[in-house]
Amino acid sequence: MTKSPSSSVQALYDLCKKTFAPSGTRPPSSLAINKLCSLLDTIAPADVGLDDGNKENDRGHGPLGIKLFNRVHRWAQPITYVDMHEGENFTMCMFCFPASSVIPLHDHPGMTVLSKVLYGSLHVKAYDWVEPANIQKSKGAGHATVRLAKLVVDEVLTAPCGTSVLYPKSGGNLHCFTAITPCAVLDILAPPYDEAAGRKCTYYRDYPCSSFPTGDGDQSMDDKPDYAWVAEINTPEDLYMRPGMYMGPPIQN
Template identity: 45%
Template structure:
């Protein structure tokens, strides 16, 4: 009996040791798997942090503090430097893409495509693709700071700021009030070129884009549009200053930079389609 009990004890100990070894092996295997997973995550994090779009994202997160604020000049400088160096490849684009090789205008209103790179309450990053002759109508950016970087192609940009103090035309119809604005930019841009920056009350807060060739432009807006927060997009039609003003024709050149802006409904021929962003991904942690 004692021998049998002793043998059973030995057998039980061996079984326990076997189970313990198996548990250790499982734990070791789990540890190795977890280490491998962490290694992959770290690798992805390092790769993501090294991309230009990731650095832009981090700079935006620092610069944009939310509605009612304007980025500090130092933060604007950082964003400008990053965007000035931005290339199409940094957002997964190539000038060899078929879209950018087409130079033929279509008979109907060309459709504009956009791709949202990132969006949060404080800022958004979006790429707009404009075929030849496509137009983004004159529109505003209420309370926003906007960075526009032309990545591919050539486009004409015209922008305005409101005249201060406010001047309203007394000759306009009550249903279509006209407000005086001053011309800020009226030029053609070809990539690669410097970044355009507009502010809530300066820099050309109201602008229009017209594609001369197939174009791609990256827009960084802070804060983004929001109907709920009274930051909806308003569209305008610009009228020559002479249309609703009396002045001496000899002084015409003095007023060439002025326009009357009339608020209008969203243009019926404005067509925009959203597509998935397929460029380098942003790590938001």
């Protein structure tokens, strides 16, 4: 039996509620994550109140049908953040990207994140920290501190495609999103960002690994393209994001 749009998003919320323990006291099992992925894989734009993205055009309308600007350049349009549910144990939200827009490299400390591309094409670049930590002091401008990270994802995801998962210490906990076309992503973050609990979103810049020695006597990293040096930065001033209204079926808590 085919699920109605309302039952699909409600079923997703109900399964998240069962899966994620209060305050992240215990990590979800791989079986529980797989069940969530299987359900997320069935979610389509219409299930969460979105068009398929084809209606975004030069009149400045986004996929939510909201007027953005009058004939603005596509790269000047904001990324739209849609809050579906925000609770103590998990967040459900969507990001609607104009083409060429970017969410810079950032982390998800102590969090498990599931991401489903609903429409369009999105480039994902993601790293995990190398353990034990390899930290160096840059000799360049600002003398920034850099830490070694390993590249684990560098690909374009085009809907329809499977759900991606990152974990607190694996799967690409630091990632960057770049919209190849207008696209939308449904995210589940568990537990949510919470500065008081030490789960603050931090932004980073990555550098080619050949920029600095590793500290283990290897002065050249040209033969290790899967590694990079990563430096913490302030929140980018050109990160242009605005809130949008969730227009999908209501979610009963």
